[in-house]
Amino acid sequence: MENLYCQGCGVGIQTKDPEAAGFTPSSSLEKENLLCKRCFRLKHYNEIQDVSITDDDFLQMVSSIRGANGLVVHVIDIFDVNGSLIKSLPRITGDNPIILVGNKLDLLPKSTNRNRLEQWLRSEAKQAGIKVKNVFLISSVKGTGIEELTHEIENDRDNKDVYVVGTTNVGKSTFINRLIKQSTGLGEVITTSYFPGTTLGFIEIPLDEETSLIDTPGIVNKQQMAHYISEEDLKVITPKKEIKARVYQLNNQQTLYFGGLARIDFVKGDRQSFVCYFSNELPIHRTKLDKADELYENHVGELLSPPNEKTMEHLPKLVSSTFKLNGGKTDIVFPGLGWVSISGENTTVTAHSPKGVAVSIRNSLL
Ligand code: GDP
Numbered sequence: 408m409e410n411l412y413c414q415g416c417g418v419g420i421q422t423k424d425p426e427a428a429g430f431t432p433s434s435s436l437e438k439e440n441l442l443c444k445r446c447f448r449l450k451h452y453n454e455i456q457d458v459s460i461t462d463d464d465f466l467q468m469v470s471s472i473r474g475a476n477g478l479v480v481h482v483i484d485i486f487d488v489n490g491s492l493i494k495s496l497p498r499i500t501g502d503n504p505i506i507l508v509g510n511k512l513d514l515l516p517k518s519t520n521r522n523r524l525e526q527w528l529r530s531e532a533k534q535a536g537i538k539v540k541n542v543f544l545i546s547s548v549k550g551t552g553i554e555e556l557t558h559e560i561e562n563d564r565d566n567k568d569v570y571v572v573g574t575t576n577v578g579k580s581t582f583i584n585r586l587i588k589q590s591t592g593l594g595e596v597i598t599t600s601y602f603p604g605t606t607l608g609f610i611e612i613p614l615d616e617e618t619s620l621i622d623t624p625g626i627v628n629k630q631q632m633a634h635y636i637s638e639e640d641l642k643v644i645t646p647k648k649e650i651k652a653r654v655y656q657l658n659n660q661q662t663l664y665f666g667g668l669a670r671i672d673f674v675k676g677d678r679q680s681f682v683c684y685f686s687n688e689l690p691i692h693r694t695k696l697d698k699a700d701e702l703y704e705n706h707v708g709e710l711l712s713p714p715n716e717k718t719m720e721h722l723p724k725l726v727s728s729t730f731k732l733n734g735g736k737t738d739i740v741f742p743g744l745g746w747v748s749i750s751g752e753n754t755t756v757t758a759h760s761p762k763g764v765a766v767s768i769r770n771s772l773l
Contacts, residue, residue, distance in 0.1 A: 411436070415446025418608030428458040428608040428624045449610060453587055457580040458608065460624040473501035477568035477621075480560065481537070484577040485509040485544070486646070488528065489742040489765060490631035491574045492535045503570075504563060507532055507539040508556065510578040513546035514646045516684070519772050527769050547581040557586065568618050575625035576633050583622055587612065632668070632743030632764050635722050640713035644668065644744055646686040652748075653683045653691060662699040664692040667711030669741045669760045670703075670725065672696050676754030685745030689713075723762035731755050736771035748773065 411420040418429040420443060422436070430444045448456050472479070479500045483491040488509075496505065509528050525542045532539050541559060545552035560569055573579040611619040627634060633641055643666070655663060657673045663681060664670045666689050671681070673696070683691055692711060694702050703725075708714055714722050730739065734752040741747075741760055748771050749756070758766040 411441060413443040413446055413608070414440050415442045415450065416608045416610050418443055426459055428460050430458065443608065445608065446610065449612075455580045455583045455587065455610070455612075455622055457575060457625045459575045459627050460608070461627055472499050472503065472570055472623075475503070475568065475570070477503055477570055477618075478560065478564040479503050479505045480508055480569055480571045481505055481539075482508045482510055482571060482573035482577050482579045482582055483528070485511055485524065485528070486514060486745070487577075487631060487633070487743040488531050489740075489767065490628055490633070491577045492531060492537065493572060493574060493626060493628070494535050494537075496535075496537050496572070499572075500570075504540045505537060506556075506559065506563065507537070507542045508582070509542065509544045510547050510582060512544045512551055513549045514648070514650055516649060516652065516773065523770065524772050527772065545582070547578045547585055550585065553582075553585055553589070557589070564614075564618070566618060569614065569620045570623060571620065572623050573625055574628045574631060576631070577625075579622070579625060583612070583620070586620065630742070630763055630765070632761070635718065635761060635764075636668075636713065637715055637717035640668075640715055640718045643688050643713050644686050646745075648687075650684050650745070651687055653685075655681045655683065655691070655693060657681050657693075660696045662694050662696045663747070664694065664699070664703070664711050665689055665741065665744060666713045667703060667707040668713060668722075669744055669758070669766075670699065671739060671747055671759070672699065672727075672757040674729070674755040674757055676751045676756075679749060679751040679754070682748040683745065684748070689744070723764075725759040726762045727757050727759045728766050729755060729757045730768055732768075736773075738769050738771050740767050740769060742766075 413420060420431050421429045422431060422433045424430060445456050445458050448454050481496060507528060521544055528542050543552060543556045545556055571579060571583060608624050610622045613619050658678050659673050659676050662670055662672045665685055703711060708716060708719055732754045736748060736750040738746040738748050739758050742764055760766045
């Protein structure tokens with residue numbers, strides 16, 4: 408099994424993990440023109456499929472993109488900005504310009520203020536040390552914003568290559584597949600070619616005679632909620648369509664549980680509404696603050712679910728952060744899950760989320 412490499416992208420071949428880079432079923436090992444599953448699908452179905460690599464492997468890509476010259480398109484999930492921004496990106500991209508693409512716009516309520524959303528993405532990127540040239544909001548599934556973005560890419564790339572980077576699950580393959588369909592109306596078969604100097608599975612999709620769009624493997628980020636939970640639970644927390652606000656009038660000393668994955672305590676303040684934006688399928692449970700711990704201990708995984716049993720084996724303990732708010736509409740953001748919008752004065756809330764999935768606040772998007 409040693410020393411087998413994909414003839415398409417150069418990645419080392421493995422037969423154990425279908426989701427990881429370089430997977431090939433053992434039955435294909437004998438083939439003369441050995442391709443990993445990702446290159447196979449691209450070659451025969453014109454379709455990109457995401458594979459994942461670890462942060463460490465990703466850091467190894469540093470030299471290859473740094474040394475290259477091109478435009479970097481960083482796709483993130485606007486539902487999980489903290490979990491999908493690649494903090495090590497500047498180390499990787501060197502001086503190459505970066506376009507930040509916020510995907511899954513279709514899931515946000517129609518009334519979302521897009522300017523504010525863009526500003527927030529910009530400031531989150533800046534905080535992570537990522538200097539972006541421009542921010543775009545798109546829906547890869549619906550096609551919203553794709554045309555504008557492709558124009559921008561065409562302008563900014565300056566006849567150079569385009570590198571598409573993202574963590575897993577942000578919709579990077581859906582995005583690239585849309586680009587492929589758009590540019591190959593001719594039904595032309597896409598060729599993949601070995602990217603010199605890496606064995607990390609970059610795939611090249613020709614843009615013209617000289618330059619390519621390069622799909623890099625998705626990075627597994629430990630701060631992603633998706634990383635800790637089972638496939639069944641991921642289905643529940645991932646919104647499938649536009650999310651509807653769910654409004655709770657709360658008195659202080661009340662708590663809301665979002666499944667059993669996160670919780671918000673209304674510690675201090677006048678009676679007010681807590682407007683919750685989560686997957687419509689994620690159950691929200693109201694209780695008294697002084698009963699909240701007990702409820703969790705006795706009912707996590709049942710009344711408070713997800714998590715299901717499988718998730719509970721891996722899910723880190725909930726940890727809390729306290730926020731003092733003084734008027735102005737504020738969102739308490741639970742990365743990968745959703746957010747709660749409140750606007751009371753002299754209000755204190757405590758937010759609980761799995762350790763490693765940090766809660767943050769922002770000016771309300773609505
Ligand atoms: P990748 O791992 O980054 O390549 O992500 P995929 O393209 O496989 O997408 C991950 C999940 O997000 C899939 O369930 C997609 O259907 C979904 N997805 C991707 N783009 C969008 C989008 O624009 N809107 C919505 N609602 N879902 C999306």
